Amino acid sequence: MxxxxxxxxxxELVERIKSADPGAVEEFVKEYSSKVFSLAYSLxxxxxxxxxIMQEVFITVITKINTLENNEYFSTWLYRxxxxxxxxxxxxxxxxxxxxxxDDSEIDSAASTDFAELPDNVLESDESMEIINRAIDSLPxxxxxIVILKDVEGLKNEDIAATxxxxxxxxxxxxxxxRLMLRNSLSKHFRRYA
Amino acid sequence: xxxxxxxxxDYIKLFDDYVDKELSEEIQQDFKEHIQSCRKxxxxxxxxxxxxxxxxKTRHSCMISTDQIQSLCSILCxxxxxxE
Numbered sequence: 247m248x249x250x251x252x253x254x255x256x257x258e259l260v261e262r263i264k265s266a267d268p269g270a271v272e273e274f275v276k277e278y279s280s281k282v283f284s285l286a287y288s289l290x291x292x293x294x295x296x297x298x299i300m301q302e303v304f305i306t307v308i309t310k311i312n313t314l315e316n317n318e319y320f321s322t323w324l325y326r327x328x329x330x331x332x333x334x335x336x337x338x339x340x341x342x343x344x345x346x347x348x349d350d351s352e353i354d355s356a357a358s359t360d361f362a363e364l365p366d367n368v369l370e371s372d373e374s375m376e377i378i379n380r381a382i383d384s385l386p387x388x389x390x391x392i393v394i395l396k397d398v399e400g401l402k403n404e405d406i407a408a409t410x411x412x413x414x415x416x417x418x419x420x421x422x423x424x425r426l427m428l429r430n431s432l433s434k435h436f437r438r439y440a
Numbered sequence: 441x442x443x444x445x446x447x448x449x450d451y452i453k454l455f456d457d458y459v460d461k462e463l464s465e466e467i468q469q470d471f472k473e474h475i476q477s478c479r480k481x482x483x484x485x486x487x488x489x490x491x492x493x494x495x496x497k498t499r500h501s502c503m504i505s506t507d508q509i510q511s512l513c514s515i516l517c518x519x520x521x522x523x524e
Contacts, residue, residue: 266520272513279504279512287500296502301512308516362486369490370497378498397495403460422456429484429491 253318260317263308275304281399282328288394289332291379295339299331306331322408325401329391329409361436368439374432381431389424396421446474448481455488 259277262270282303286296306327314323361369368374382393391410395401396417401409407417451474457463458471475481 268513268517268520271516271520272509275509275512275516279509280502283502283504284500287502288498293502297508301515304512304516305519308519360483360487362483362490369494374494375498378494382495382498393495397492398499400496400499418456422453425456425488425491425495426452428495429488432491432494433487 256320257317260311260314260320263311271308274307278324279304282324285325285328285394285399286332288398289329289391290335291383295332295335299328299335302331303328319408322405325395325405325409333387359433359437359440361433361440364436364439368436374435377435378428378432381428384431385424385427389420389427392417392420393424393428397425446470448474448478451475451478451481452484455485458485459489459492 259270259273263274279300283296283300286299286303287293290296290299303324307324314320382390382398385393388410392406395406395409396403403414403417403421406412406421407414410417412420451471454463454467454471458468463471475485
């Protein structure tokens, strides 16, 4: 989302939404719907849920946009609303439960499988993508959200810090830990191909 | 310039900054020299980097249809009218 409009374009769009311009609403939906949907899907792993959350997010944003004092924070606010709606959905459905804890043995893993030379058809197979998704889902919530925002959705660390109301150093350390945990999970999965 | 006193654990802590291109030129050079000479760190770094690349590929590509957009816009415009 942060990669969308430039600052002045975004500021203008937000002002137009605040003044109830229907054209601005359509522009807003076209610009941000796939991004909101994608994040909601990454957090819930359900298309139906992502669609429901997307609608809820847009309604929340439209009805509460006048509470946004600084238009510059629009993107991070939109991400926060999406994140909260997705976790709210998971809580309601009791779907977020870590069934197994991701491997956090950072240094010991150095000697494990080097899967970097495996062919692309193995690394990018549906099975591997499923394993990565499961490994992401097995991360502790605060780490999982950061990994999704950064490595799946492509946000900048600064935008993640603002979205999650964390310090930049907290974002970076959790991201690093999450990536190491994921790497360990993948290393175990790819061992049989080595 | 070789930064004295760094061990493998210190270089592992720099992985994310290297991947995100946030290291200074001096530290980046030292980092590269270390991972090229340390088999264990080289292997760990390559797979760490690949993990980031593969995570990106899990992004769910979606096309929101024109009908969905129109339907959502219609709901939102109704909300806007109610707000006024």
